Amino acid sequence: xxxxxxxxxxxxxxxxxxxxxxxxxxxxxxxxxxxxxxxxxxxxxxxxxxxxxxxxxxxxxxxxxxxxxxxxxxxxxxxxxxxxxxxxxxxxxxxxxxxxxxxxxxxxxxxxxxxxxxxxxxxxxxxxxxxxxxxxxxxxxxxxxxxxxxxxxxxxxxxxxxxxxxxxxxxxxxxxxxxxxxxxxxxxxxxxxxxxxxxxxxxxxxxxxxxxxxxxxxxxxxxxxxxxxxxxxxxxxxxxxxxxxxxxxxxxxxxxxxxxxxxxxxxxxxxxxxxxxxxxxxxxxxxxxxxxxxxxxxxxxxxxxxxxxxxxxxxxxxxxxxxxxxxxxxxxxxxxxxxxxxxxxxxxxxxxxxxxxxxxxxxxxxxxxxxxxxxxxxxxxxxxxxxxxxxxxxxxxxxx
Ligand SMILES: Cc1cc2nc3c(=O)[nH]c(=O)nc-3n(C[C@H](O)[C@H](O)[C@H](O)COP(=O)(O)O)c2cc1C
Numbered sequence: 001x002x003x004x005x006x007x008x009x010x011x012x013x014x015x016x017x018x019x020x021x022x023x024x025x026x027x028x029x030x031x032x033x034x035x036x037x038x039x040x041x042x043x044x045x046x047x048x049x050x051x052x053x054x055x056x057x058x059x060x061x062x063x064x065x066x067x068x069x070x071x072x073x074x075x076x077x078x079x080x081x082x083x084x085x086x087x088x089x090x091x092x093x094x095x096x097x098x099x100x101x102x103x104x105x106x107x108x109x110x111x112x113x114x115x116x117x118x119x120x121x122x123x124x125x126x127x128x129x130x131x132x133x134x135x136x137x138x139x140x141x142x143x144x145x146x147x148x149x150x151x152x153x154x155x156x157x158x159x160x161x162x163x164x165x166x167x168x169x170x171x172x173x174x175x176x177x178x179x180x181x182x183x184x185x186x187x188x189x190x191x192x193x194x195x196x197x198x199x200x201x202x203x204x205x206x207x208x209x210x211x212x213x214x215x216x217x218x219x220x221x222x223x224x225x226x227x228x229x230x231x232x233x234x235x236x237x238x239x240x241x242x243x244x245x246x247x248x249x250x251x252x253x254x255x256x257x258x259x260x261x262x263x264x265x266x267x268x269x270x271x272x273x274x275x276x277x278x279x280x281x282x283x284x285x286x287x288x289x290x291x292x293x294x295x296x297x298x299x300x301x302x303x304x305x306x307x308x309x310x311x312x313x314x315x316x317x318x319x320x321x322x323x324x325x326x327x328x329x330x331x332x333x334x335x336x337x338x339x340x341x342x343x344x345x346x347x348x349x350x351x352x353x354x355x356x357x358x359x360x361x362x363x364x365x366x367x368x369x370x371x372x373x374x375x376x377x378x379x380x381x382x383x384x385x386x387x388x389x390x391x392x393x394x395x396x397x398x399x400x
């Protein structure tokens with residue numbers, strides 16, 4: 001995938017800068033032509049000479065270079081690159097990229113570029129959890145051009161243990177390859193449902209679940225970045241709605257069902273990722289129920305969206321999700337056939353470090369033609385692409 005691809009590696013001033021030396025080697029092993037640009041801070045960690053020797057190309061460090069800027073070199077390099085990888089990306093660089101600051105070579109070059117960008121943040125875990133950092137990351141994640149590789153957890157150079165390590169070089173290389181995927185969903189209408197639903201007990205309280213919407217949002221973004229027209233129907237979530245996507249916000253299972261039914265016939269593929277409540281209170285109190293003794297709730301089944309779509313699904317691909325505590329594969333397989341789905345992703349929610357309320361996920365994917373693939377622990381964005389890779393061929397199969 002990387003053969004003769006022109007990759008600009010931007011190195012910023014993080015302690016993990018030394019790992020990017022290896023990254024140059026591995027990208028070149030895959031056939032990429034690599035040029036490196038470094039921030040001033042990065043040159044304090046690794047010398048430009050090292051990157052020049054490894055890449056076989058001159059390294060840009062300064063915007064105001066008499067030779068390099070003779071023909072406005074930063075714009076020429078921005079036009080040259082097929083992809084940009086910033087590894088490691090400091091908190092400072094992420095902030096500059098999110099707000100369009102162009103005060104050195106790398107940030108100016110990034111602003112002038114139009115190709116896909118992979119950002120590999122790496123920093124102290126408190127910096128990573130910082131409110132401003134999170135806000136900047138979310139701003140960048142809203143653009144289909146930027147992909148952010150989740151840092152790994154473990155011991156950090158600063159002595160802390162937590163999230164902030166630069167992911168292994170092979171993971172970064174795999175993500176760079178992902179930037180070159182074709183627009184293989186171009187012109188297709190993809191309907192994605194995401195997040196939880198809320199079933200009101202009164203006008204203040206509700207029943208809901210732990211879904212954040214991250215997996216569904218990642219699927220919507222991934223489909224959009226591969227050329228699809230995406231409609232995203234989502235329950236209440238704190239996430240910012242993706243740009244370039246038609247967003248429909250709903251609250252209850254009933255609203256989710258009504259919107260999904262209304263949109264279904266326009267789509268080529270439905271990815272039913274929402275964690276729709278299975279039960280709702282049979283009665284809703286108007287206003288706020290006052291405190292008085294115990295409150296016995298009677299719950300009734302909500303509408304089963306997937307079963308309701310069974311008859312209309314001819315020629316469309318329908319993908320479901322199964323979050324299970326045990327016997328994940330068996331239960332997912334059961335649901336696949338019971339609900340008349342084309343494929344299903346089963347994930348194990350007994351593990352605390354993935355799935356609900358996490359930025360990473362793992363699972364198993366099955367389709368009705370007998371294909372089975374493992375989805376090892378990875379970022380939800382990577383998993384979204386892996387799922388799309390697997391289901392693309394189903395579009396042809398259901399037409400036959
Ligand atoms: C020893 C040392 C290690 C550092 N490691 C990191 C790091 O891993 N991640 C980070 O975001 N900043 C780190 N910093 C801080 C950045 O170097 C600093 O914010 C700098 O302004 C970044 O500039 P740049 O984004 O232009 O490269 C480190 C600083 C020092 C002195």
